[in-house]
Amino acid sequence: xxxxxxxxxxxxxxxxxxxxxxxxxxxxxxxxxxxxxxxxxxxxxxxxxxxxxxxxxxxxxxxxxxxxxxxxxxxxxxxxxxxxxxxxxxxxxxxxxxxxxxxxxxxxxxxxxxxxxxxxxxxxxxxxxxxxxxx
Amino acid sequence: xxxxxxxxxxxxxxxxxxxxxxxxxxxxxxxxxxxxxxxxxxxxxxxxxxxxxxxxxxxxxxxxxxxxxxxxxxxxxxxxxxxxxxxxxxxxxxxxxxxxxxxxxxxxxxxxxxxxxxxxxxxxxxxxxxxxxxxxxxxxxxxxxxxxxxxxxxxxxxxxxxxxxxxxxxxxxxxxxxxxxxxxxxxxxxxxxxxxxxxxxxxxxxxxxxxxxxxxxxxxxxxxxxxxxxxxxxxxxxxxxxxxxxxxxxxxxxxxxxxxxxxxxxxxxxxxxxxxxxxxxxxxxxxxxxxxxxxxxxxxxxxxxxxxxxxxxxxxxxxxxxxxxxxxxxxxxxxxxxxxxxxxxxxxxxxxx
Ligand SMILES: [Zn+2]
Numbered sequence: 001x002x003x004x005x006x007x008x009x010x011x012x013x014x015x016x017x018x019x020x021x022x023x024x025x026x027x028x029x030x031x032x033x034x035x036x037x038x039x040x041x042x043x044x045x046x047x048x049x050x051x052x053x054x055x056x057x058x059x060x061x062x063x064x065x066x067x068x069x070x071x072x073x074x075x076x077x078x079x080x081x082x083x084x085x086x087x088x089x090x091x092x093x094x095x096x097x098x099x100x101x102x103x104x105x106x107x108x109x110x111x112x113x114x115x116x117x118x119x120x121x122x123x124x125x126x127x128x129x130x131x132x133x134x135x
Numbered sequence: 136x137x138x139x140x141x142x143x144x145x146x147x148x149x150x151x152x153x154x155x156x157x158x159x160x161x162x163x164x165x166x167x168x169x170x171x172x173x174x175x176x177x178x179x180x181x182x183x184x185x186x187x188x189x190x191x192x193x194x195x196x197x198x199x200x201x202x203x204x205x206x207x208x209x210x211x212x213x214x215x216x217x218x219x220x221x222x223x224x225x226x227x228x229x230x231x232x233x234x235x236x237x238x239x240x241x242x243x244x245x246x247x248x249x250x251x252x253x254x255x256x257x258x259x260x261x262x263x264x265x266x267x268x269x270x271x272x273x274x275x276x277x278x279x280x281x282x283x284x285x286x287x288x289x290x291x292x293x294x295x296x297x298x299x300x301x302x303x304x305x306x307x308x309x310x311x312x313x314x315x316x317x318x319x320x321x322x323x324x325x326x327x328x329x330x331x332x333x334x335x336x337x338x339x340x341x342x343x344x345x346x347x348x349x350x351x352x353x354x355x356x357x358x359x360x361x362x363x364x365x366x367x368x369x370x371x372x373x374x375x376x377x378x379x380x381x382x383x384x385x386x387x388x389x390x391x392x393x394x395x396x397x398x399x400x401x402x403x404x405x406x407x408x409x410x411x412x413x414x415x416x417x418x419x420x421x422x423x424x425x426x427x428x429x430x431x432x433x434x435x436x437x438x439x440x441x442x443x444x445x446x447x448x449x450x451x452x453x454x455x456x457x458x459x460x461x462x463x464x465x466x467x468x469x470x471x472x473x474x475x476x477x478x479x480x481x482x483x484x485x486x487x488x
Contacts, residue, residue, distance in 0.1 A: 014197075014238040047240070070188045091189055092159045094472030108197045108238050109189040110225075121225055123193065123234060133466045 006122055013124035014108050018084070020046035027082035050106030052080040052127065057090065057098050066112045074098055078127050092128035103130045140363045141317040142262065144269015149311025150448075151209060151275065152304040152457065154202020155420040156195045157407050157467035160185040162479045164294045170476045171289045179380040183297035183408025185474060185482055186283045190298075191225040196281045197238045199302035203277065204239060205461035206312070207304045211240035214304070215273030216264060217247050220256025220412045221300075222330070223283045224249050241277070253328060254377055255438025256280060256412040257300065262318050262444055264305040275306045280436075282411035285483065287336035295380055297408020299467075301416040312453040313423065313432070315446055319360040321352050322442030329440070348441045349383055350390070356443035357391045357435045364447050368392035372430040375401030375418035377437035379409045393433075400425055406468055412438075419448075421464040426450045 011017045018029035023040040027048065035042040055077040063071035074090040076098070090098060091109055104127035111122045162185050164178035186195065196219050204211060217236040224231045232247035246267075250256040257280015264276035281300030286292030308314045327348035330337040353376055361367060368374070374393045376384040381404055388398045401418030403410075410417055415436040422432055432448040474482070 010237060014234075015240065089189075092187060094159055107194070109187075109194050110191055111189070121191075121193075123238075126189065131462050131466060131470060133462055134469070 003120060006120070016048040016050055016106055016125055018046050018048055020044050027080075027084060029080065029084040029086055048080055048082055048106070050125075051130075052078045052104055052106075054090070054098060054100055054102045054104060055079040055085055056100060066114065069112070076104075076127065078104060089126045090128065091126040096129055104128060105130050136363055140359065141319055142265070143317045144265055146269050146271060147308035147314060148265045148269045148305055149308040149314040149451070150303050150423075151306035151310050151312065152203040152205070152207025153301060153312075153420050153423055154199045154204070154206065154461055155299070155301045155417050155464040155467060156199040156202070156281070157184050157299040157417070157464070158186040158190055158195070159470055159472050160187060160474050160478075160482065161471050162474050162476070166476055166479075167294050179294050179382070180408060181405045182473075183295060184299050184410070185479055186298045188482055190283070192219065192221045192223050192281045192283055193225055193231045193234045195283070195298070195300060196231060196235045196279045196302065199279060199281065199300060200235055200239045200277055202461035203302040203304045206457040207306070209275055209304065209306070212244070214239075214241040214275045214277055215245055216267055216276035217241050217245055217279075218250055218260035218264060218277065219279045219281060220250035220252070220258070220260040221280070221282050222251065222253055222256065222411055223285070227332075235279070239277075246276075252442065253438035253440050254282075254379075254411045254414060255436040255442055255444055257416045258434075258436035258444040258446070259438070261303055261305065261416070261446075262320065264303070265315060265318065268305050268307065275304055278303050278305060280412040280414075280416040282413050284409060284411045285336055290336070292337070292339070295404070295409040297404075297410045299407050299410040299417050300413025301420045303416070310453075311451055312457050313426070313448050313450045315448055317360065317364060317447050319356055319363065319445045320442060321356040321359065321445075323352070325352075325439075325441035327439045327441055345383075348439060349377070349379070349437050350387055352441050352443040353377065353387045353435045353437050354390050356445040357433065360435075360445035360447055361391075361433070366431075366447070368397070368433075370431055371397065371433045373400060373422045373426070374398050374433040374435075375415055375422060376435050377415045377443075378402060378404035378418065379414070381405050403464070403468070417464060423450070423454065424458055424463040424465065426454055428452045428454055
C-alpha cells in the first residue's frame with residue numbers, strides 16, 4: 001500500500017473513527033457513507049468505544065511480507081459493543097489463552113514497518129484482553 | 136535569593152488529567168545476570184518492563200494520553216500542545232507528537248514537538264506546558280515523558296533500562312486535580328551520559344554519573360525550590376525523584392530530609408526498571424492514584440547532560456472523583472508476564488540481522 005492511502009486512513013486506523021446513521025442510529029465501521037442497515041446516507045463521524053469481544057480467531061504462523069517480524073500472531077473477528085464486526089490482530093496476550101467471547105479493548109499499535117528499517121511505520125488498531133483493574 | 140527564583144505562571148496552572156502506561160512483559164534482573172555473570176552479580180532492581188514487538192514511544196504515549204483524557208473532562212480539540220519527551224523516539228526525523236496528537240483527536244490546531252533532555256525531557260515539556268497555559272496562550276497542553284530504554288547487552292545499564300511513562304494534561308488551576316505551585320530548574324553542562332547520532336546504545340562517564348550529576352542536580356533543585364517556597368520535607372506528604380536504580384532515589388531523599396515512607400508509593404524502579412524520561416513522571420502517577428485532597432508532593436527529575444526540574448504540587452478536592460476514571464499505575468504493574476533472555480533479545484531487536 002502506498003503512503004497516500006495510509007495517510008487517508010489514519011483517523012479510522014488510529015482511533016476507530018467510523019460513522020453513525022442519522023436515520024436508524026446504526027454504528028458503521030469501516031466508514032462507507034451509506035448505512036448498511038437502512039440504506040440511508042450516513043456521514044456523521046462516530047468514535048467507537050473500543051470495547052468488544054472475540055467472535056472467532058485464528059493464529060497466523062506464515063505471515064505475509066511486512067508482518068513477519070511479529071509472527072506468530074493471532075487475528076480475530078472482534079464484535080464491537082456498538083455492533084459491527086471487524087478483523088484485527090490481538091496483542092499483549094502474554095501467556096493468556098484466547099477464547100471466543102473474551103472481552104477485548106482497542107489499543108493503537110505498530111502494525112508494520114515499510115521497506116524494513118527505512119520506510120514509514122504504520123500504526124493502527126489492535127485488540128488486547130481487557131486490562132484488569134483493582135477495585 | 137533573587138525575586139524571580141521560582142518559575143510561576145501569571146495564571147495558576149495545574150494537572151487536569153494524568154495517565155500512566157507500562158508494557159506487559161517483565162524480565163527479572165536475575166535472568167540478565169544469569170546470562171552475563173552466571174547469576175553471581177548482585178542486581179540493582181527486581182525486574183524491568185519490556186515493550187512488546189508492536190510497541191514504541193508513540194503507541195505507549197497514545198495510551199498514557201488517552202488515560203489522561205479519561206480523567207479530564209476535556210474536548211481534545213481544545214488542547215493546544217502535545218509534547219513528547221523521550222530519548223527513544225521511533226523516528227530520527229518525523230515527530231512522535233504528531234502521531235499522538237492525531238490519535239487522541241487533538242490535531243490539527245495544536246503545537247506538536249518532541250523534546251529531548253535525556254531523562255528529564257518529560258518534565259522539561261511539563262514546565263513549557265505550564266508556561267503555555269499560564270500565559271493564557273492555551274487552555275490545555277499535554278506533556279508526556281515516555282521511553283523504551285536500551286542498554287548494550289552485558290552493560291550495567293541492561294539490568295535497569297526499562298519501558299514506561301506518563302502523560303499530563305495541564306490546564307487552569309480551578310479545573311485541576313492538583314495545582315502546581317511553582318517549579319525550579321538547575322542545569323549545568325556535565326558529561327555523565329550520552330549517545331551520539333546513529334549509535335544504538337548510550338555511553339556513560341562512570342565517575343560522573345553519581346555525585347556531580349545525579350546527586351548535585353537533584354539536591355540543588357529540590358533544596359532551592361523548598362527554600363524559596365518556605366517549606367521543608369515535613370510539609371510534603373510524598374516525594375518522587377528520578378530513579379535510575381533503587382539506591383540513588385533512596386539516598387537523595389535522605390539528603391533532602393525525606394523518609395522512606397514519603398517516597399515509597401512513587402518508587403517504581405524495582406518493579407518496572409528505569410523508564411528514563413518516564414521515571415519521575417510515572418512515579419508521580421502512582422502517588423496521585425492514592426493521594427488525598429490537601430496532600431503536598433515534591434517531584435524532582437534528573438536528565439543527564441545535566442539538569443533537574445523540581446515541582447511543588449498541591450492536590451485538590453477534584454482528585455477523588457478522577458482517580459478511578461482510568462487504569463491506575465499499579466494495575467499496569469500487576470499485569471505481568473515474565474519473559475526469558477531469549478524472548479527479550481527478540482523483543483528488543485538485539486539480534487544481528
Ligand atoms: Zn441507517
